[in-house]
Structure formats: structure tokens, C-alpha cells
Amino acid sequence: MDLSLVLHIMVAAVAAGTPFVFAALGELVTEKSGVLNLGVEGMMLVGAITGFIAMAKSGSLLLAVVSGMAAGAAMAAVFGVLTLTLMANQVASGLALTIFGMGLSAFLGLDYTSFALPGVAELHLPLLSDLPVIGPLLFSYDVLVYSSVVLFVAVSWFLYKTRAGLLLRGIGEAPESAHALGYNVIGIRYLAVLFGGAMAGLGGVYLSVAYTPVWVEGMVAGRGWVSLALVVFATWRPLRVMAGAYLFGGITIAQFHVQGFGIEIPSQLLSMLPYIATIIVLVVISRDQQTIRLNSPASLGKTYHPENQ
Amino acid sequence: MRDAVLIKIEPRPEPSRVMRYCSPLLAALLMLISGLIIFTLLGKNPVEAFHAFFVEPINDFYGLGELCIKASPLMLIGTGLAVGFRASIWNIGAEGQLAIGALCGGAVAVYFNQSSSGFILPAMISAGAVGGMLWASIPALLRTKFNANEILVSLMLNYVAILLLAMLVHGPLRDPDGYGFPQSVLFGESATLPIMIEGTRLHVGVLLSLAGVVAGWVFLEKSFTGYQIRVAGGAGRAATYAGFEYNRLIWIGLLAGGLAAGVAGVMEIAGPIGQLLPSVSPGYGYAAIIVAFVGRLHPGGIFLASLLMALLYLGGESGQMNLDLPSAVTGIFQGLLLFYLLAADFLVNYRIRTKSSQQEGN
Numbered sequence: 001m002d003l004s005l006v007l008h009i010m011v012a013a014v015a016a017g018t019p020f021v022f023a024a025l026g027e028l029v030t031e032k033s034g035v036l037n038l039g040v041e042g043m044m045l046v047g048a049i050t051g052f053i054a055m056a057k058s059g060s061l062l063l064a065v066v067s068g069m070a071a072g073a074a075m076a077a078v079f080g081v082l083t084l085t086l087m088a089n090q091v092a093s094g095l096a097l098t099i100f101g102m103g104l105s106a107f108l109g110l111d112y113t114s115f116a117l118p119g120v121a122e123l124h125l126p127l128l129s130d131l132p133v134i135g136p137l138l139f140s141y142d143v144l145v146y147s148s149v150v151l152f153v154a155v156s157w158f159l160y161k162t163r164a165g166l167l168l169r170g171i172g173e174a175p176e177s178a179h180a181l182g183y184n185v186i187g188i189r190y191l192a193v194l195f196g197g198a199m200a201g202l203g204g205v206y207l208s209v210a211y212t213p214v215w216v217e218g219m220v221a222g223r224g225w226v227s228l229a230l231v232v233f234a235t236w237r238p239l240r241v242m243a244g245a246y247l248f249g250g251i252t253i254a255q256f257h258v259q260g261f262g263i264e265i266p267s268q269l270l271s272m273l274p275y276i277a278t279i280i281v282l283v284v285i286s287r288d289q290q291t292i293r294l295n296s297p298a299s300l301g302k303t304y305h306p307e308n309q
Numbered sequence: 310m311r312d313a314v315l316i317k318i319e320p321r322p323e324p325s326r327v328m329r330y331c332s333p334l335l336a337a338l339l340m341l342i343s344g345l346i347i348f349t350l351l352g353k354n355p356v357e358a359f360h361a362f363f364v365e366p367i368n369d370f371y372g373l374g375e376l377c378i379k380a381s382p383l384m385l386i387g388t389g390l391a392v393g394f395r396a397s398i399w400n401i402g403a404e405g406q407l408a409i410g411a412l413c414g415g416a417v418a419v420y421f422n423q424s425s426s427g428f429i430l431p432a433m434i435s436a437g438a439v440g441g442m443l444w445a446s447i448p449a450l451l452r453t454k455f456n457a458n459e460i461l462v463s464l465m466l467n468y469v470a471i472l473l474l475a476m477l478v479h480g481p482l483r484d485p486d487g488y489g490f491p492q493s494v495l496f497g498e499s500a501t502l503p504i505m506i507e508g509t510r511l512h513v514g515v516l517l518s519l520a521g522v523v524a525g526w527v528f529l530e531k532s533f534t535g536y537q538i539r540v541a542g543g544a545g546r547a548a549t550y551a552g553f554e555y556n557r558l559i560w561i562g563l564l565a566g567g568l569a570a571g572v573a574g575v576m577e578i579a580g581p582i583g584q585l586l587p588s589v590s591p592g593y594g595y596a597a598i599i600v601a602f603v604g605r606l607h608p609g610g611i612f613l614a615s616l617l618m619a620l621l622y623l624g625g626e627s628g629q630m631n632l633d634l635p636s637a638v639t640g641i642f643q644g645l646l647l648f649y650l651l652a653a654d655f656l657v658n659y660r661i662r663t664k665s666s667q668q669e670g671n
Contacts, residue, residue: 038460078648087658088651091399091460092602096647099595103640110635222468229461268476275465279451286457 007136009250009257014145015211017249019203021148023227024241025155026199031231032159033192034172034299038094039079040200041224042101047072047201048208048220049105055117055209064209065202072201073194075101080193084186087303098224106217117213120144144206151199156238168192172297175304185306200224222275229278233285235295251277317662328657333603333610336649337617343645353632361631362624372623374509378581379619382573385518386597387604387611388525389569393562395529395606396541400566402448402463404594405470406441410571411578412474413440415493415585418500419482425499433500434575441571442564444470449563453556459563467594475587482585493585502580514576521569526608534561570594591622599647618643
């Protein structure tokens, strides 16, 4: 294999991994607060179509990003009302969010089926983009890919270097204690849920506007669920989320390259790869129950309300 | 001094039994009201649209038959899923288990295409049942052996199953005389479920689904394992159940869903479809999750909820034909129904009190 092909594959893996970066980092923050939102797939779908329509109508990437994030956050707000205010079961509510998102995005996208957008151009950075090897590898992406890296830095910094991040993690571990100290547990959880929704929406926008800028019903194709698995795989650590996202990006694009080598495999078999890889990764990680128990937020998925205690 | 109306939310000492039964009705009512609003927003006359969506599909004999055909897989799968859901085992993989059931049953039908033996249908249904259970045993095995989350594993397997079905229908199961279309041969009479009432498409599979619902009821409400499942789903399951006991319930919960979905898959291809296609279900596996919840995880309730969900499917088709309503509205209604149910369940555990009280004014 020559160097340019390796480079090409790595660059493609980063692009393919970027939706996972957005969605999984958002879900990471939500889960760190102790809330399990299984509706990532639904929020990504609604974010994807909203951003797609905004882009098609206005041609403005900024508007697409903002409206996709707002749509994801709006979906998350519904989840928040159900689970945080009305204390509904988080698993059932997350599933409801995904089912609703599948229906809503199909409905909103009716007039846009197979409609194509021009896509988002890569940023050309003077000097940097022209460097050999490093240039294409690090400086050949669109603005959204760079934003996802900024998001990673921001989330890591927030969670581990700020007081607010410490509080968020504390609420995920022991909401009763945080409440006893006078913190508004429900309010902070709402913020974490909304952030998760906005990031899932942004992941959807990246998919529909930049990565494959054609609207196809259900185009998120399980990436929301893979993102949920990535958070477990990363044992709730941002750096591992990044690594996992690009690994899965690589697996996603591997199917195209295997065919490129002239190997005769049915395309459906190759399309199964990311899903099977997710299962394998889950099994490998989950075997070590000790690590999972130590790293998962202690109150994850449990309903909490101060008036209940 | 002034009068103020206080709205106070307080936990009920006991969950309300009345609200447990009322909240699905309330949810259905709220969904209908939302429907009227959505129809209006789409620029349709709400009364006309309501009629086209909820009345027209079932105002004749044929329509009622269609309702039963659509409700049949939903009630069967919903009952199977309820076995797991009651013990907090979340099988989200019914859509894939249905596809594998259809694939296994369909393979039998294709292989014995020339035969007119009366054993073909039972063999297809058995193959579908085994296939669905095998597919469901993957998340069960990975959960019990490796502690892998059954929600994510069963969900991932949906995509794998649907791709597997598509691959085989494009390949070995394709009709050699079908001009290359990805579909199997049309099943012969011996591989098709008999029609019960002339002039409808109502097939005997509906009776099998009803039998499945009754069997589910007996198992859940009358058997000792059913009792264990109820206990395990309650609050202190870790305290009550030793690991190996709970593992047994994980297997039972997942296999029940796989069995039901696998059989439902066969009934789709041996019933209304009549051959294997790359896609055999309009999301029944996901809709059945809603059916199970709206039916309160009780087979009787699931039966009623399956009729409502079936009507949503029919309404989507009818609204599209008669009023040019997009059929994707069905998915929105399904999601809204579950949202409203989860919200209304708040009233099972809490009550809202308004009381007039004397308060110090300022």
C-alpha cells in the first residue's frame, strides 16, 4: 500500500468519525450528570433534516448548524420534561424519542428526498494545508471537523478543570449529596440533557450537510446507537470517545475500500461491519465489570427528584 | 388577605390503579387532539382528515380485516416483548428477529416450492420461531456471559438482520425467473396462510396471534415464572434475586420476544406479502414496543393497543390516498402516543391538588 492511499483512508476515517464525536461527546456530558438518554438516534435524525432544510433554503452553513442544534435541543427538552420533571422511566422515554424522531424526520424530509446540497468546502489554511503528509492529514477538513476537535478540548476542560464540571460529575455520582449542599440537581441535569441534544443535532447536521449532503430517510443509520455504545466503550472518558469515534469512522469507510481492492464480497455483508464491530467492542469492554462499575456515573439511568427523597 | 388557588403536587401513598388504566386512554385522547391540530396545520379540514384517517379505513368488512391483519403481528410481538419488559429486560431487537424469522420461514417455502404437503406451513412457522429465538439468544448470551447491554446489542442486530435478509433475497433466495428483481418466487398455496373470510385478506395467522396473546396471559399471570418476572421487575431485584436466577429470566425474556417476532415474520410473508422481499416489515418491531407500553405490559391491554396502532398504520395509508396526507404522519402519531403515555403515567404515582386557601397578601 502506498502512502497516499493510507493517508486517504485516514482522512476519510476522521470525516466518517466526526458525527460520532459530536453525538458521543454530547451524550457523555448528559450521562456524566446521571441521565441516560437513549434517544440520540432520534435527535440526530431531527437535527439532520432541520439543518438540511435550513441549508437548502438559506445556503448558510451557520444557519444550518444553529437550527440543527436547536432542533436536537428541542427534542432533548421533551425528554427532559418526561424524565426530569414527570419522572418517567429513562429507557422508555429515550426509545420514545428515537421512534418519534424517525417519524418526524421522515415527515419533515418528504419534499427533500434525494435532494442534493453542494456540501461544505474544506478550509485551505495557508502554508499548513500545503505541508506534505501533515497537510492532508491534519489540515484538509471542513470547519465542522475542526469544531468537533474544539468541542473535545472544551468538554475535557469543562469536566476536569472547572468547578462546574466537578459539580456536574458530582451530581452524576450522588444527586442526593449535591441537593443537600443546596445545588439545583434537576436544573443542572436539564442543561446537560439540552447540551447532549444540541450536540446530537450537530452530529446530524454534519452528516446531512457535509458528509453525505443528500437527504435520505433514516440516513443516520444507527450512528446514534453506535454513539451510545462508544460512551460505554470509552468508559465515560472524552479522550477515549475521540479514539473510538475515529476507529468507528475507519470501520465505516473500510467497506468502500475492501471493494476497491477487488475483493468479491456482497455489499450488505460489508455494511454489517460497523454494527458487528459495535457488538464486539461492547462485549470486550463489558466483560470487565469492575472497570464499568468504577467509571460509570453511579446514578446513571436512575430517576431522581428531591421531593421524592 | 386574599384567596389564592394553590396547585400542589404530592406523591400518592399507593400508585393509583384507576390512573394505571386511565393513562393509556388519556394518552390516546391527547394523540387524537394533536392529530386534529396537525391536520389543521397541514391545511386540511380537521374533521374530514380525521374521518379519512380514523374512520374510513375500517368502515367496511374489508377494512376491518385489514385492521386485524395489521394488529396481528403487533399484538403477538407486543406480548412477547412484555415478558422481557416486565423484568426490565429491554429487547429492542424485535424488528431484526422478525426479519430472521421471515428469512428462515421463507427459505423453507422457497426450498419446498414444488411441494403441496400440508406440513410446509407448520415447518415454516417452526423455522421462523427457531430463527427468531436464535437471533434473540445472541443478546441473551452476551448479556448473561459478558454483561453486554442487551439494548445496544439487540438494536445493532436489527441492522445486521435486515442486511442479511436483503443479501439473501438478492442472492440465493432470488426467484431465478424474476428478471433479476430482488424477490423470491411467489409462494404456492401450501405455503400461504388460508383466508378465513371471503372478500377480505383476513388469514388464519390472526388466530395464531390471538392464541399467542392468550398463552402470554397464562404465562405472565398464572405461572410461577410469570410471578418471578413480576418480582424481578420490581424495585429490589438485585436484593431478591441471585445472579443465576436473574440470568434465567434474561433468557426467558429475550427468547419470548424472539419467538413472537420470528413467528410474526413468517405470518407476514405467508400472509399479506406472499413471498420474500428485502424488506418485510413497516417497523412492526418498533411499533410493538409502543404497543407493549401502551398496553401496560398486560396481554389484554396489548390486544387493545395493537388495534389502535394498526389503525394508525391504516389511517396513514388511507389519508395518503384520499387526502394526500403524507403517510409519514403515522410515525409521528406513534411517537406522540408513547410520549403522552409516559407523561400521563405521572398521574399514576402523583396527584395534583388544587385548593383554595387563605394566604397572607403583601
